[in-house]
Amino acid sequence: MEKLIQIILDNLSFSVWLKDVEGRFLIANKSLLSFFKVRKNNLIDKTVHNIFPSDIANVHYLEDLEVIKNKKPLKKIRKFKNAVLEIERIPIIDENGEVKFILGTLRDITIEKKYQDEIIKQKGILDTIINTIPDVIFYKDTESRYLGGNLSFKKTFLDRGITDIIGKNDVELHENKEQALAFMEKDKDIIKNKVEVFTKAKFLTSSGDIRYMESIKVPIVNEEGEAWGIVGVSRDVTNKMKMEEELIKLSCIDTLTGLYNRAYFEKEAVRLNQEQYLPLSIIMGDVNGLKIVNDTLGHLEGDEYLKTIASTIKAIFNGNTSIFRWGGDEVAILLPNIDEAEANNICKKIFKACKNYNYKPIPLSISLGTSSRYNLDKSINDMLKEAEDKVYRQKLVHSKSVRGSLIDSLQMTLAEKSEETEKHTMRLVENAITMGEYYNFTTAQLDELALLASLHDIGKIGIPETILNKPGKLTYEEMEIMKTHTEIGFRIAQASQDLAYIANQILTHHERWDGKGYPLGLSGNQIPINSRIISIIDSYDAMTNDRVYKKAISKEDSMKELRRCSGTQFDPEIVEVFIKNII
Structure with a gap:
């Protein structure tokens, strides 16, 4: 039996030995003898002190004592000449719990270590690249538990005071549980169907700010075609969203007055063409005296006159109503759930606000007309025509007094200046x-x-x-x-x-x-x-x-x-x- 064991050991590709607790070699295979360049009879029953210089021998001796004392295996990596060696000592313990022998192995892992170092190097490069990317990159298992991520990923949670991330899912990490469950349902679809999924989400930060995120999640599929995890990339697109909102706003806003433009009126008219917004009223307005201001003081002053009237009207509604610049000196106001009587009251408020505004060189003045509907049979175009007709009738009736007032104001201003x-x-x-x-x-x-x-x-x-x-x-x-x-x-x-x-x-x-x-x-x-x-x-x-x-x-x-x-x-x-x- 002993001879069989020796044959087996001699055929191993790595070195093996057995020592007693006194440090004497009891068994050694050919690989070990070859490595030490000694004959078997010069090793068996000898200790390391009989073979190696005292400094090397002391290191091995102390490591043997450590294994005996702790009754646990001990593995060390050593460099020897141009080789990298892995030395492992394993205590052999009897039924009484005492260490009787030490089994040792020595493996030349030079090539393995070279590959391992290369992998570490490559991983370091990859980690550096991933951590440099400002986007959030993360990895999940099939149960939606986080396995890791880049620095941006960790910072996202650190900013919320969360440090324990690995092994937890979205429900455990996010305050919005409904949203977190929706994320996990998406993850299930990705794992099941092995397809990538693109999502957009809105988050409320701890400081109360709203952030927008775009994410793409891709399944990790092995050679057998099984999905065993998810890689995700998330990007903060808050600035992009704000820019898009600003562009949309600019496309809907008249840059001079800050009122909505006519194009946006058309969209709102379509949206309000529903019974839930009845009664619906429209106020049309035509600014008086703009031509005189333009001709007298120039178009820049005319622009100021128009902006002042626009802001005066906006102030009446506190920003809760859609007011539009309909044309050069015309405005339109859409009033959902407002009847004719209330629309006329609003006109009176506008007249009063313009009268009380001390604008120089001429007073603010506007002609107004209204139209209301109580069912959808009356079209928006019909309402606009009715309101415009009322505006023109008002201008015709009051044109003389308006012109007289404008000229009087110009004379008074001239006298003042x-x-x-x-x-x-x-x-x-x-x-x-x-x-x-x-x-x-x-x-x-x-x-x-x-x-x-x-x-x-x-x-x-x-x-x-x-x-x-x-x-x-x-x-x-x-x-x-x-x-x-x-x-x-x-x-x-x-x-x-x-x-x-x-x-x-x-x-x-x-x-x-x-x-x-x-x-x-x-x-x-x-x-x-x-x-x-x-x-x-x-x-x-x-x-x-x-x-x-x-x-x-x-x-x-x-x-x-x-x-x-x-x-x-x-x-x-x-x-x-x-x-x-x-x-």
């Missing part, structure tokens, strides 16, 4: 009527001349105060800006039916008899007579009253100045009539 005082206007009107009577003007012609005297400088509303009230002489650039007041005044008058007939006279009241005036360079009788009269009256009043840029002069000096400019700046005939009848 310049020295165009009410007394100055009254003097001009009085002198203009006197001149008109001399020329036997009819009552209508006198009214026209008086209106021109009142509004000839209305265009100065669009000139900066720094230029209007400059105490010194204007620069060339400033003068060029000042000259535009005639064209601004012309556009204001053209925008009003009540003033359109004096628009050309406002435009030409700074033309000169010799053709060197502005803006058209007209001369002589090409200039309307009313413009010629106002030019002289206005110049006289400017000379005989203090202005910010110069002191008043006497009537005698003003007469000399008028005569000096007669035939060049002024109509010579009208100058003489004025001097004889006014001064």
